[in-house]
Amino acid sequence: MAIIHDVMPVFELFQPTTVDDTLALLETYKKDAWVLAGGLDTFDWLKDRNKRRKVVVDLSGVQELRGVKTTADGGIEIGAATTLTDVVKHPLVKEKYPILMQAAELVASPQIRNQGTVGGNVSQDTRCWYYRSGWSCYRAGGNICYADTPSAINREHAIFDANRCVAVNPSDTAPALIALDARMVIRSSDGERVVDAETYFIGPSIDITRMTVLRPGELLTAIRVPATWAGAEFYFEKVRERQVWDFPLVNVAAVLKVSNGTIAGSRIVINAVAAHPVRLKAVEDAVAGKRRNEETARMAGELAVQGARPLAHNGYKIPLVRNLVKRAIRGEAQARA
């Protein structure tokens, strides 16, 4: 079959208006159904004709999936289909979780943020260019990782937790949400389950073909951010090559509680270094109770890169992670785009 990467294939389109109808459709079509939120990831796959589905279920009409509201515990719940722009602009997010605002604002481009959803941003597929080229790699059901060969160009790929596949998670909001200890609300026709943001993301060792715990028939409906880290000190930095559109080469999200110059507690997460955002538990433990100073920052940076295994072209991610984590602990305001 000749290859052509243009023109979306034919599909049947459903535009339900309630979550229940959506779930019924997903239950009916199971693996044949593709959930369409903002579509920025979806259209790439479909237009390239690299992935096809018989049925597309468009969430744009499901109002209950949109919006930000306060929860009983003083946190917020963000509907999964809330656009990134709406997240950025929401006063509650700005007031309580500016780290999330910052992360969302650094995603792609204004138009993409106007359409892309927070649920889509955390659930998006990896951008490994071999996989995205439609090559049958491990992630696509094949038996090879084209990104980890002697001649592979793997500058954007993983330094942690690679397992056959060396792709990375490209989300900017994911590390911020994990840092905030968010919960992901997942529904299916069987009911609801709530998972920690940290465990929402999975690596190739658990399932090489998926990035999240979402199974066919399941829908991420909301993200709950608890009050725990509201108003905490935070640090977010995204390193990318172009200041628009680019996915992170590395990003870091950290929330810290500091009292009298001592770090009382923290959650530090980096992304684009593994197939899932990486929470730096060891760093968090090591800095707990330490003075917030250059020495602690340096120690944190060194600790952050332990166990990193660089590929041929991504060794730079090691100093980058080290320095970003260092900065996260220092917490200095950095000039941003």
Next chain:
Amino acid sequence: MTVQEQTPQEPSHVSRRTFIKVVIASGAAVSASAYLFRGPTLLGQGSLPGAVERLMTLNVNGQMRRVDVMKQETLAMTLRYKLGLTGTKLGCDRSECGACTVLIDDVPHYSCSILTHTVRAKKILTIEGLETANGTLHPVQQAVVDEQGFQCAFCMSGFIMATVGFLKTNPDPTRAELAHGISGNLCRCMDYDKILRSMMRAAQYMQRTT
């Protein structure tokens, strides 16, 4: 082409003419309509909630346009190939150049990356809808003319629409804010300096008119 032909025409005249073109253009499709109507035949789909009808009405530039839209059709394709609104350009078709930017309920979107069926109940504004009926340019258009902004101008419609949308949210931007606000548009002539000059002037013009 002569200069005379560049003078503004009545928008209604334009749309009538483009409408005729549409009929002609879709003439090719009619012969293959049986083929186009194919698709996965899902039994009982009509009874499922949310099943989509192909025939729809679109609100484009203040006009209600009846159009037959395939399920997988993007707004850019509908505008360009069904409604004859070719001012909206396709630069990459992958939401990474901005040439296809249109306003949907006043918000800039990449029309290449949104299904026409998802904007059914919304107001779409394209570059063709900016000029008033009497031929007065929109302040953003006028600012581009006055600054001789852009070179090849293939990105221009997208930039203008992005600016119109951005200025609605921030009518008095700094140059850096403006650049950030219209950063979802790519210019390969790299005429970014003149574009930013034009659009800063546009912000001034907008303030004057309001």
Next chain:
Amino acid sequence: MNFLVQWGVNPWGEDTIIHAQWSLVYVALAFGVCFMLGHTLFVKFWPKPAGPSSAPLNEAAAANVPARVPRHSLAARMFHWIMAASMLTLLGTAMVPILGLEFNWVEIHWIAGLVLTVSIIYHIIHASFWLDFWSIWLNKEDASEAITRLKRAMGRSAPAPRKAAKYPWDNKMYHTAIVLSALAVVPTGLFMMKRVETVLFARNPYLFSDGTWGVMYVLHGLAGIGLVGLIIAHIYFAIRPEKLWITKGMVFGDISRQEFLEHHDPERWIIGTNAHGAPEQQRL
């Protein structure tokens, strides 16, 4: 051929074999289960062949047989159980994810594979120099024996089969099947380690062409799937009451005189005593 292999495409869009048809795992499982059931029923309901169940015993030869006959040395048993453990690990790590339960299987799989490989090498050396190498291999006698047994099983008249030498006929058959599978699975598996990240060497999936790798993956996969059936059968026999003596022999290393005389022909598996008074084996 599509029932055997799964096709993918290479980056040029050419059809390339990527691995064995994993649905065959279900076939292998089904086969294993059917075999167990079938055999159980066969044993239970199939009429026993008429005539003596085996050729008469040579009493003179039997006289030499001690009370307990060593059947498997400690080294051989260690090999067997290590091999069994690694094999089960390999099959588990390979097949369970295919059946739908995902976990981090690759590292366990290749480490178990290495253990298996080392144990096999050890086994080959051990068997070549310390054991009666040929005792496990099928020979001409086994062929005629097989026909005899088959005739009897079909209810036709045939002379009573001779009792086994050290290894009964079906034991030998099984060993041969395992050897063939190992020949397919071990070298391919070793090469496949070049495809995944190990601590041993840099990954190079381009060591062979797409096509060669495809063949290798299929051999590995089919042999692996075959092993599923073989292992099921093996375990089944190991726990069957009439074979338990062999299993015990593999656990404890020896069998009783009675068990020996019941199943083995002392003329074919000669048990002597060496200078130190320990039992000694000799092949005829």
Next chain:
Amino acid sequence: MADKKLVGQNYTTPDLRAKVTGRSKYAEDFRAEGMLFARLLLSPFPHARIQSIDTRAALAMPGVRAILTADDVPGPKDQVSDAGVVIRANPRSEKALTNEPLYQGEPVLAVAAVDELTAVEAIEKIKIRWERLPFSVDPVASLLPGAMNARVEGNVWVRPTPVQGQPAPLPEVIDLKWTEAEVEEYKAGRLPMGKDTDPSWSYGDIEAGFKKASLILDETFVTPNTSHQCLESRTSMAYWQNGKLFIHLSTQSTVQTVMSVVRWLSIEPENVVLISEYCGGGYGSKGTGTVSDVIPALLAKKTGTPVQMRISREEEHSIGGGRPAVHGRMKVGFTKEGRITAVDMFTVVEGGPYGPGNDGNTASRFASLLFQPEAMRWRGVTAITNTPPRRAQSQPGGMQGIVLMEPVVAKAARRLGIDQVEIRKINAPAGKARFGAADARGNRTYTTSCFVKEALDKGAQIFKWDERKARNGQREGSKVRGSGVAISAYNAGSVGFDGLFVIKPDGRMYIQTGIGNLGTESFSDCQRVAAEMMGMPWEKCELTWGDTSRNLPWSCVSGGSQTTHAMTRAAHATATDAIKKLQQIAAKDLGGRPEDYVVANERVARRGGGAGMTLAHAAQRAIELGGMYDGHEVPKEINAFTKRSAAALAGQGLMGVAKDAYPRDGASVSFVAAFAEVEADVETGVYRILDYLCVADVGTVIHPASLGGQVLGRSILGIGHAIGQRWVYDQQYGVALARRFYQNKPPSILDVPAHMDWAAVELPDPETPVGARGIGEPPVAAGCCAVLNAISAAVGDEVFVRAPVTLDHIVTALEMGRPTQARLTANV
């Protein structure tokens, strides 16, 4: 032209209103009744041969109308240049479709169907049996012993020496491999200066030059392959009517593109109506259209129906081609005062599968011009790779040559403790500066004029160079700043084209132009010269462009920055012709000698006041007089194309029609000096360009706004090469990996300098009547090098050995204390 009302002033170009309202029609905006849609099947292989094609399933689909394969495409015809020289068609040149694709993404067939979806699904049903062939996507790797070649015949082009008076011999392909000693050199990270196959050159005694030098730098550097990535892909639409081909396409040039279409289709120019009023970017890649433009034309003929072929972004990435990467080694000797005594330059150009291009030679010529070494030698190889075809890209060759040279000069200045502006002034060309090879008689080409020192001085003053350079390397937190300067040059004008206009009895001036409208506005700017000379207000001038059925004159190729120079000369000659005719008409009617009359303020009138007539009246008189006055007689020397157009317009008024025959002593070259300041973050390697200034030595300024757009626009094109634009190829399969913008990274609006400015030296070129030269090319290298030099000023010399320089290189180089970029490898 003392009193300039139009020239040098900003104005609203005649295409702008259509552009801002969306009415401007680019090739893909045209529709025709019953139009079919064509799509391409591209080769998945970097090199293969088609053994058989099975199209049965595709053709059986309802809605599929035709399939075009390489067998349906005629071979290109020989070409005859304006000067009558036969240029033989190279059988190894690019064709619209091929049975032996030489790069992944090369079109092998096209399907026309009632809609795109059908065409695409039909393509997926086509089965092709391929024979894989050896390939190479790295020019340097292909020179290693035992490496595969990109073509069956070999891996390197050679150009046989031409014989006087005969058509140039066709280039050949040979197999070239490095010797063991050269491989050792390569392994040490230096480009071996081994056997050269390009027509190399030298002048002066380079050995003596190096002996004299107190500092010799020997640097190997790699410039990137980069796609043009015109935002408008090369879509085209065509139909046939009454034996004529009507073709809508995206091209930089108008009339010159007709000649390309004619060559590719083997038809007569009279039978082509080419419409291209707007071109969505070319940057050299759409100079005279592209060969794929003929596919819809051939399909339209086959089906008897109009056919549009929309080119997707991914297709554009492959068929649109790109700038060749150049692997270069520069051995440069400096005196302790900074004067360059000798340059020994070796280039390996990655030429793609078709060619050979001329980038290596051009690179060396501009390196020699800009820095005026006392002695220089250039040798080179043009390697063949299975990567997209190389097309001219703004400042082709010159850009790469300067990018090889500039960082060496910057490094030398630092080593010698000389100011960066000063070292460039010490070596800068001036006046009739000589450059490049010597001809058979030992003479070397020289420029018409150059004012590089003036540009440097002006720039240093505006940029406050002395203040800024004091901040070099100063660290504030994790941030460090650096400022760089660079100079650049390129060809900026050709000669010998025609102009044509008619002043009609309605008092308006109808100007015809065959220049393409690619966004530089030269199609209109150049005509301001004629309007000004005719004393016509711009509001009364009407411009016809972009449609060859509308009687256009023979114009230059709109590329290589030649237009402003060439076509202001043609406009000047044409206005001069019209003035002469007006003077004669006035003298005939009003008495006196023709030279007593002057043309001004829409009148021809006696010098110093007195009798005269309006141009409207004169136009009426011209019609009555006929002959040469109204275009019934035209000068012999004008091009056949112009003759046909003049004949069609004859009798409508007073016609100005002439060929530019003005003398010119030297080659027209434009220069720029560029300055940049960057701020780098040493912890992340991220750097921002804070400020940028480019000063142009471009002669007379015709249209400041469009000049400024060109200067800064092309500067950023160059900056893109410095900061991240790239090609990436998978070496195992030879296919492109960076096919999307987010992967190949053209600069966004937030990546460009936060503040940008430009200026012009404004010294007219003495060798052209209007004094104007083109500017599109030189800012490219200047932008690239000013940024590269600013980076090394900020973070040191030991950071990069190739462009682009990205944050990963900076952060690891600072960590390791040495450059960590892959050396001498293409497309990584």
